[in-house]
Amino acid sequence: MTVLIAGGGISGLVLALSCHQVGIPFQVFESASQMRPLGVGINLQPSAVRELFDLGLEAKLDDVGIPLRDYGLYTKRGLHVWTEPRGRDAGYDWPAYSVHRGRLHMLLYNEVIRRAGPDVIQTGQRVTAFDTVGGKAHLSLTDRAGAQRKVEGAVAIGADGIHSAIRRQMQPLEDAPHWGGAMLWRGTTQAKPFLSGGSMVLIGHDGLRFVTYPISSPAPRTGLATINWICNLQFDPAQKFRKEDYSRAANLADFLPAFEQIKFDWLDAPALIRGADEIFEYPMVDRDPLERWAVGRVTLMGDAAHAAYPVGSNGAGAGITDARKLVAAFLAHGLTPKALDTYEAEMLPVTSKIILMNRTAGPDKILDIVENRCGGQFERIEDVIPHTEMADHAATYKRIAGYGVEQTNNRPPIIAQGARFDPRIEIGQNK
Numbered sequence: 001m002t003v004l005i006a007g008g009g010i011s012g013l014v015l016a017l018s019c020h021q022v023g024i025p026f027q028v029f030e031s032a033s034q035m036r037p038l039g040v041g042i043n044l045q046p047s048a049v050r051e052l053f054d055l056g057l058e059a060k061l062d063d064v065g066i067p068l069r070d071y072g073l074y075t076k077r078g079l080h081v082w083t084e085p086r087g088r089d090a091g092y093d094w095p096a097y098s099v100h101r102g103r104l105h106m107l108l109y110n111e112v113i114r115r116a117g118p119d120v121i122q123t124g125q126r127v128t129a130f131d132t133v134g135g136k137a138h139l140s141l142t143d144r145a146g147a148q149r150k151v152e153g154a155v156a157i158g159a160d161g162i163h164s165a166i167r168r169q170m171q172p173l174e175d176a177p178h179w180g181g182a183m184l185w186r187g188t189t190q191a192k193p194f195l196s197g198g199s200m201v202l203i204g205h206d207g208l209r210f211v212t213y214p215i216s217s218p219a220p221r222t223g224l225a226t227i228n229w230i231c232n233l234q235f236d237p238a239q240k241f242r243k244e245d246y247s248r249a250a251n252l253a254d255f256l257p258a259f260e261q262i263k264f265d266w267l268d269a270p271a272l273i274r275g276a277d278e279i280f281e282y283p284m285v286d287r288d289p290l291e292r293w294a295v296g297r298v299t300l301m302g303d304a305a306h307a308a309y310p311v312g313s314n315g316a317g318a319g320i321t322d323a324r325k326l327v328a329a330f331l332a333h334g335l336t337p338k339a340l341d342t343y344e345a346e347m348l349p350v351t352s353k354i355i356l357m358n359r360t361a362g363p364d365k366i367l368d369i370v371e372n373r374c375g376g377q378f379e380r381i382e383d384v385i386p387h388t389e390m391a392d393h394a395a396t397y398k399r400i401a402g403y404g405v406e407q408t409n410n411r412p413p414i415i416a417q418g419a420r421f422d423p424r425i426e427i428g429q430n431k
Contacts, residue, residue, distance in 0.1 A: 037102025041228025
């Protein structure tokens with residue numbers, strides 16, 4: 001009566017912690033031989049932070065990031081278009097957070113080990129296939145030496161990312177991840193925070209976008225914080241592109257010249273770019289929505305289920321929500337196909353909408369409208385786009401993505417405090 005979790009990323013580890021929280025046995029299988037703090041900055045909406053608080057991680061989030069206070073849009077000339085508060089400043093009962101992805105990942109990993117013991121996570125174990133026979137789920141594993149074996153559980157969850165082997169078996173005719181031509185370069189630099197000190201800003205327009213925000217508090221001695229930044233350029237999607245890789249080193253000559261102009265009295269993008277110790281390059285990709293995630297006693301979550309373009313600050317958050325919804329379904333229906341169907345019925349429609357919305361109408365779409373209407377040059381932004389139009393767009397995105405203020409504050413907890421798994425539920429539903 002074990003939940004088999006293929007993948008030890010953020011989604012898989014939150015699922016592990018959630019299972020442990022309610023007393024469900026689990027086992028995580030991770031292909032990497034060693035967990036390392038890879039990646040750069042990500043953002044967590046209050047809806048996701050709420051779930052991490054409910055897992056008892058509130059006191060530890062400041063160790064891996066900082067609360068995000070506001071979110072601003074600027075033209076490539078530095079003209080202000082729109083700013084809105086974030087987190088508690090926006091009326092949420094929980095903060096938004098800007099965090100270092102790798103440090104958050106290691107926090108979750110260490111917490112799983114601390115709470116459940118080292119044996120619940122097996123590294124160097126690549127999941128290659130699944131089957132579901134005789135009321136059991138099976139995963140086929142291959143270790144770093146090539147040795148193969150099978151493991152058995154009540155259900156299996158594919159949390160193995162955008163190149164999920166489980167999804168590939170479910171969808172053998174599916175194309176490679178969809179690329180619309182956008183390339184991203186990402187890095188972190190030690191620099192002084194800008195604006196409120198907890199600001200996230202998006203500058204430019206479709207085809208030339210610069211995004212930056214701090215992911216640490218300033219050091220007391222130097223006043224410098226870790227500033228995350230992203231450069232986004234658009235290319236012909238008919239071009240071939242290299243397989244996405246979050247750890248590929250980048251070449252400054254490929255993108256820095258396009259961003260030399262992003263230099264204002266409060267922000268120097270070229271200096272941030274040049275000041276980075278490492279810069280990573282990868283194409284911005286997603287996958288088309290699926291009609292189903294589950295096959296028998298196996299289902300998908302996180303990027304394996306619904307990889308979307310990284311706009312809207314809901315990538316990691318959606319995976320966190322997946323984990324909590326799955327465990328809520330286990331509490332209601334046991335470790336059964338009915339639980340997987342219940343989870344899918346709730347999460348697949350909303351994440352499918354996010355995938356399609358992020359391709360064409362993400363929260364930064366306002367910048368493209370401004371660029372198209374006036375070339376990014378104006379005296380008064382109200383002469384280009386009414387404030388009500390921008391506010392409506394921002395509110396609509398939050399509502400569809402499921403993290404509006406009232407949606408987040410007023411809903412009951414996904415997993416009730418003190419809830420415990422009752423194995424008799426599974427027995428009853430298997431009769």
